Amino acid sequence: MKYVESWADFLKRTNKNPTRAVDWEGRKKEWVNSIGTLYAQIETWLTPEKNEGLITFKTDRSTLREEYLGEYEAPTLSILVGNSTVGLFPRGTLIIGSQGRIDMRGSSNQVMLIREKAGDWKFAYRDGNKVTYEEVNSDSLKNWIQQVL
Amino acid sequence: MAFILKADTEHTVQRAWDRYDAQREALFVFRRSIESQFQLGLTPTYAPFIGFTINEYREEIDSIFIELDHAAAFSMLTAAEAELWRAYKHHGRGKNSGVIPSELRKLYAVHGDKLWDVEKVLDAWRLNTSQPSKSKFSAFKAAMKYRHWLAHGRHWMLRAQRYTPLSVFQICSSMVDEMSV
Numbered sequence: 001m002k003y004v005e006s007w008a009d010f011l012k013r014t015n016k017n018p019t020r021a022v023d024w025e026g027r028k029k030e031w032v033n034s035i036g037t038l039y040a041q042i043e044t045w046l047t048p049e050k051n052e053g054l055i056t057f058k059t060d061r062s063t064l065r066e067e068y069l070g071e072y073e074a075p076t077l078s079i080l081v082g083n084s085t086v087g088l089f090p091r092g093t094l095i096i097g098s099q100g101r102i103d104m105r106g107s108s109n110q111v112m113l114i115r116e117k118a119g120d121w122k123f124a125y126r127d128g129n130k131v132t133y134e135e136v137n138s139d140s141l142k143n144w145i146q147q148v149l
Numbered sequence: 150m151a152f153i154l155k156a157d158t159e160h161t162v163q164r165a166w167d168r169y170d171a172q173r174e175a176l177f178v179f180r181r182s183i184e185s186q187f188q189l190g191l192t193p194t195y196a197p198f199i200g201f202t203i204n205e206y207r208e209e210i211d212s213i214f215i216e217l218d219h220a221a222a223f224s225m226l227t228a229a230e231a232e233l234w235r236a237y238k239h240h241g242r243g244k245n246s247g248v249i250p251s252e253l254r255k256l257y258a259v260h261g262d263k264l265w266d267v268e269k270v271l272d273a274w275r276l277n278t279s280q281p282s283k284s285k286f287s288a289f290k291a292a293m294k295y296r297h298w299l300a301h302g303r304h305w306m307l308r309a310q311r312y313t314p315l316s317v318f319q320i321c322s323s324m325v326d327e328m329s330v
Binding site: 092 | 183187190192193194196197198206
């Protein structure tokens with residue numbers, strides 16, 4: 001027979017560690033701010049191309065809905081290259097193995113931007129169950145823009 | 150070196166069910182662990198699911214549950230099928246009296262060990278017993294459609310009643326119990 005703890009033990013266990021007072025508001029703010037910081041960094045890396053009129057940026061907001069965090073707005077960034085667009089769309093901060101994810105999508109492909117810890121972003125792409133990471137820097141960003149477009 | 154798999158007499162309907170039950174429980178424990186980490190504001194880590202949102206991971210877990218159900222059902226159906234083959238060989242080569250042993254002996258006289266269609270063996274029981282036993286063999290025969298769908302790669306649309314591991318367990322174990330009476 002399957003082990004089932006007693007009702008009293010069950011209540012004791014579940015009340016011993018009720019949902020720890022998690023600062024969800026703080027987490028949400030920190031997550032949204034980190035998106036802004038990343039976008040600013042991306043714009044900095046692409047400033048020369050922007051100054052030459054080869055690239056333009058467009059920012060917007062999208063509504064996200066996450067368990068424990070509820071509904072909130074997060075910034076999106078579109079990078080316009082000629083007639084094509086690469087969009088960066090936040091997916092959430094409650095992510096397996098990560099503190100946040102932004103999808104970078106173009107017309108032919110997409111890649112994830114994974115936030116491993118504060119300020120530490122990585123490109124991550126999946127092949128079946130295998131995930132490969134790549135540092136986010138000026139070179140990898142330009143490479144991925146080309147790949148997803 | 151040759152890969153040899155011996156006849157597995159431990160592959161029974163009950164054993165298949167017990168293994169399924171253990172695997173399902175392990176999956177539930179895994180799911181609870183991930184859920185509680187999210188609830189506590191932590192970052193659960195599981196390499197194959199890296200980058201999944203809560204909804205994506207739940208969909209993945211659901212699909213694993215569905216696959217586990219199919220695998221368990223297939224395992225139980227084939228364990229019950231093995232019982233039919235054992236009975237075919239036992240009665241086919243033996244001298245037991247009774248309608249069914251006699252039907253199996255006739256079948257064995259024609260096909261010997263080369264018979265591949267288990268439904269012929271099944272029919273020896275199904276067509277020569279009365280209700281309520283008959284319906285147990287009929288239920289198993291109907292479930293063979295599901296077994297074939299699983300065994301042959303699910304490349305067609307199956308129109309059948311809805312089978313769950315529990316219903317398959319009940320169908321298989323009732324039939325096996327009936328055969329041992």
